[in-house]
Every structure is written in C-alpha cells, then in structure tokens.
Amino acid sequence: xxxxxxxxxxxxxxxxxxxxxxxxxxxxxxxxxxxxxxxxxxxxxxxxxxxxxxxxxxxxxxxxxxxxxxxxxxxxxxxxxxxxxxxxxxxxxxxxxxxxxxxxxxxxxxxxxxxxxxxxxxxxxxxxxxxxxxxxxxxxxxxxxxxxxxxxxxxxxxxxxxxxxxxxxxxxxxxxxxxxxxxxxxxxxxxxxxxxxxxxxxxxxxxxxxxxxxxxxxxxxxxxxxxxxxxxxxxxxxxxxxxxxxxxxxxxxxxxxxxxxxxxxxxxxxxxxxxxxxxxxxxxxxxxxxxxxxxxxxxxxxxxxxxxxxxxxxxxxxxxxxxxxxxxxxxxxxxxxxxxxxxxxxxxxxxxxxxxxxxxxxxxxxxxxxxxxxxxxxxxxxxxxxxxxxxxx
Numbered sequence: 001x002x003x004x005x006x007x008x009x010x011x012x013x014x015x016x017x018x019x020x021x022x023x024x025x026x027x028x029x030x031x032x033x034x035x036x037x038x039x040x041x042x043x044x045x046x047x048x049x050x051x052x053x054x055x056x057x058x059x060x061x062x063x064x065x066x067x068x069x070x071x072x073x074x075x076x077x078x079x080x081x082x083x084x085x086x087x088x089x090x091x092x093x094x095x096x097x098x099x100x101x102x103x104x105x106x107x108x109x110x111x112x113x114x115x116x117x118x119x120x121x122x123x124x125x126x127x128x129x130x131x132x133x134x135x136x137x138x139x140x141x142x143x144x145x146x147x148x149x150x151x152x153x154x155x156x157x158x159x160x161x162x163x164x165x166x167x168x169x170x171x172x173x174x175x176x177x178x179x180x181x182x183x184x185x186x187x188x189x190x191x192x193x194x195x196x197x198x199x200x201x202x203x204x205x206x207x208x209x210x211x212x213x214x215x216x217x218x219x220x221x222x223x224x225x226x227x228x229x230x231x232x233x234x235x236x237x238x239x240x241x242x243x244x245x246x247x248x249x250x251x252x253x254x255x256x257x258x259x260x261x262x263x264x265x266x267x268x269x270x271x272x273x274x275x276x277x278x279x280x281x282x283x284x285x286x287x288x289x290x291x292x293x294x295x296x297x298x299x300x301x302x303x304x305x306x307x308x309x310x311x312x313x314x315x316x317x318x319x320x321x322x323x324x325x326x327x328x329x330x331x332x333x334x335x336x337x338x339x340x341x342x343x344x345x346x347x348x349x350x351x352x353x354x355x356x357x358x359x360x361x362x363x364x365x366x367x368x369x370x371x372x373x374x375x376x377x378x379x380x381x382x383x384x385x386x387x388x389x390x391x392x393x
Contacts (some may be wrong), residue, residue: 006329007383015189015331018266018371019255026258030251037249045253046199048260051185053176055201057208058161059213060253064163064185066246067198068096071181072131073243074200074210075157077102081130086116087336088356089107089135093161094337096133105129106338108353112291114138114304114363117355118146126152129364131157136165136175138192138304138333141296143369144178146172153179159183163198164301166191167267171295176201181211186252189369191266192259194252210241218243267299270372273377274300277366280381286311286388288362292320302333306359314391320364322390326383331365 030041034276042060049058049127061067073370077083079101085093094104107120114137122133134149142160151158160179164166168175170385178183181204200211218241223231226238251280259266288306292298307319314322316332323330336356337346350357367380 002173002380006326008379010381011077011327011329012367012372012376015328016369016371017188017193018262019041019193020262022261023255023258026254027251030254033197033250037247037248039250041250041253041257043208044246045256048257049176049199049201050261052260053182054202055172055177055182055310056203057205057210058176059199059200059208059215060248061200061258062248063196063200064187064198065092065096066215066244067183067200068092068133068159068161068294069099069244070200070211070214070246071133071159072096072100072102073214074157074202074207075131077130077157080128082126082128082129083127083133084121084124085133086135086137086356087333087353088114088137088179089161089337090163091337092133094343095135095250097131100128103128104337106336106348106352106356108355109137111355111357113140113293114290114359115140115142117146118143118150118197120233120353121147121259122150123371125154125156128155129253131159133159134179135161135163138290138298138302139164139300140241140290140292141165141170141175141178142300143293144295144368148179153329159179163187163190163255165299167263167299169297172297177203183208186256186259191270191299192256192263193258194248194256197248197252197256213241214243215246216241216243217245236269266370269372270300270368271298273303273368273372274298274303274379277303277368277381279383281305281384284385284388286392287384291323301366302365304333304363304365306364307364309362310393311393312388316362316364319391322387323366325366325384326386328367328380328383330367331361332363333365334360336360 079100083097084296163185186194
C-alpha cells in the first residue's frame with residue numbers, strides 16, 4: 001500500500017491528444033465547405049504524408065486496422081498463406097492476415113528492444129509464408145536491413161506496421177518509405193491524430209494501384225483499368241476487384257494535415273520526456289529500461305518500464321494499482337495476441353514466444369505525450385520511485 005498524500009492531486013493518463021485552435025479551425029473550415037468526404041483535404045493529407053516521409057505514394061484510410069487490411073490485400077495474401085508477425089502488439093497486426101483467410105505466425109521478440117527478432121522470422125518461414133508484418137513497437141524502428149534481406153531472400157512482402165512510429169527514422173530515413181508497404185494510425189493517443197484515421201504508403205506503383213482499389217470497394221474511374229462496357233460519361237465507373245469502404249472523411253484529413261504541421265515539435269517534446277525518463281530510471285535496479293538500436297532515431301509513442309519482479313515484493317497488478325493511487329494512470333501494452341480466447345480457439349497455445357511472454361509479465365506504459373509539462377514528468381518519476389521504494393525487497 002502507498003503511504004501519505006498522493007504525488008498528484010489530479011489524474012494523469014498514459015496518453016492524450018493535443019488539439020489546438022488551429023486544428024479546430026481546420027476542421028471547421030471543412031465542415032463549412034462543400035466536401036465532407038472524397039474531397040480535396042484527403043488528397044492534401046496524402047501529399048503531406050508523401051512529402052514528409054519521402055514515400056512515392058500514400059493512400060489515406062479510415063484507421064490503422066483498415067490500413068493493415070488493405071496492405072494484406074495489396075500483397076495478395078489469401079487462404080493457405082502464412083504471415084509472420086510479433087505477438088507483442090495490438091491484435092490488428094495479426095488479425096489483418098485472418099481477414100484475408102491467411103494464418104498469422106508469431107515470431108519471438110528481442111528481449112532487450114521488444115521488437116520482432118529477425119532470426120526468429122527466419123526460423124518461422126515455410127513454403128506458405130507470403131509476408132512479414134513487422135511492428136515498430138513503442139516507436140522504435142525494427143531492424144529494417146535484416147528484415148529486408150530476409151524478405152528479399154524468400155520473396156516475401158515486407159509490411160511495416162508503423163502505427164507507433166511516425167516521425168521515427170532509420171539510418172536517417174523517415175519511416176514510411178522503408179518497407180514495401182508502411183501503415184500508419186492516427187488514433188488519439190498516437191503522435192498525431194485525426195480522431196481516427198490511417199494510411200498506407202508505398203514506393204511501388206502496382207502496390208499503390210491495389211491499395212487504392214482495396215479501400216474504395218474495388219471501384220475505379222480510371223479508364224485505363226476498365227475492362228467492361230465502353231466508358232459512357234463522367235458518371236461511369238467499374239468495380240474491378242473486391243474492396244471495402246475504408247475511406248477517411250475530409251474533416252478527419254484536415255485535422256491530420258493541421259497536426260502534421262506540429263509533428264516535428266511533438267516528436268522533439270516526446271524525445272525530451274524520454275531522455276528525462278531514461279536518466280531517472282537508469283540507476284533504479286528494479287526498473288528495466290527498453291533498449292534501442294543505434295540505427296533508430298525514435299519518436300516514442302509509448303514509454304514502457306519493465307519491472308524486475310524478483311526485486312520487488314509485489315505483483316505487477318499491485319504496482320499498477322499503487323501507481324493509480326498516486327494519480328498516475330498507467331496501461332499495459334500488450335497482452336500477447338495468441339493468448340486471447342479467439343486465438344486459443346484457433347489452436348494457438350501459450351509458450352510459442354518465450355521472450356515475448358517473459359517481457360509481457362513485467363511491462364507497464366507510463367504517461368508520455370507532448371502536452372505533459374516538466375512538472376507532470378517529474379510527478380510521474382516521483383510516483384514510480386515512491387512505489388518502487390514501497391515495494392523494494
């Protein structure tokens with residue numbers, strides 16, 4: 001149990017959006033205009049993403065899960081195929097394979113960086129493997145060069161789930177143009193937000209064409225792609241494949257465009273907070289800090305502390321509750337995907353990825369978002385330190 005007065009008098013949560021008056025005005029301008037969807041702000045959002053990341057093509061979609069689904073469709077994933085991914089992620093990173101009738105295969109993680117281990121990817125490749133969905137967990141970029149080499153060797157599609165990592169760089173190159181297809185999410189706790197929203201980015205013209213069709217019912221207005229009746233007029237279109245309604249609205253796109261103007265400032269502030277956390281926790285033996293590869297210039301979406309429970313007289317739940325009592329609300333990211341009942345019913349069992357399971361037992365996400373003041377950051381550090389001292393063996 002915690003003793004004395006809580007570190008904070010008001011609750012602070014692990015993540016929170018930063019929406020200012022410029023953002024509100026950008027959305028209001030669209031709401032007062034002619035296009036609420038399928039309009040010019042969606043195109044503007046795509047251009048902004050292309051310019052920022054260096055990717056040749058961007059396709060704006062309704063959310064990050066839709067982006068992953070479209071990526072799998074564009075990659076040609078279907079029944080009988082296998083898709084390798086990490087278990088330490090949100091379920092969508094694996095569900096996207098299931099949506100296409102394929103089988104998710106879980107490779108283990110590096111126990112220091114928490115990202116997918118390239119050698120574990122290699123060990124799980126079979127003649128059914130079609131793609132790798134590699135997740136930039138917490139914002140740290142995966143080992144792109146090693147994964148790229150494996151994908152090239154086995155003729156696999158490299159999909160980078162960058163839901164956490166917009167504004168991160170790998171060897172100086174922005175995330176978004178590194179993989180065959182990169183997917184983003186703009187959920188409110190991410191670095192920038194549209195409320196919801198997502199995007200697929202690629203440098204490949206053919207993959208781009210397939211991504212466009214996948215998110216708009218498989219319908220095209222492009223005469224060069226039409227295969228049926230003669231083009232009858234400006235109203236005419238054709239459905240040439242099976243697609244989905246994964247469009248994003250113009251007012252969401254407007255918010256994302258406005259937020260992108262602040263993206264570098266948001267990233268800089270996140271890095272400042274991460275540096276302060278690292279400094280504060282590096283000499284607390286009960287806290288294990290996530291390690292980072294030299295190639296990744298990381299904009300962290302999440303800051304995770306890992307509890308060394310052998311050195312504490314508490315469970316993770318007790319530590320979590322004690323943090324809540326200090327008015328610092330944490331979160332856990334993530335339960336290994338194959339532990340969920342749905343995956344258990346599909347035949348997956350615990351024990352598949354020992355590193356991921358061991359890491360999961362001790363991890364906890366603490367507050368990290370740009371609008372945190374220096375005082376907020378110090379309060380979080382004080383709360384972690386206080387709880388550690390209360391439970392120190």
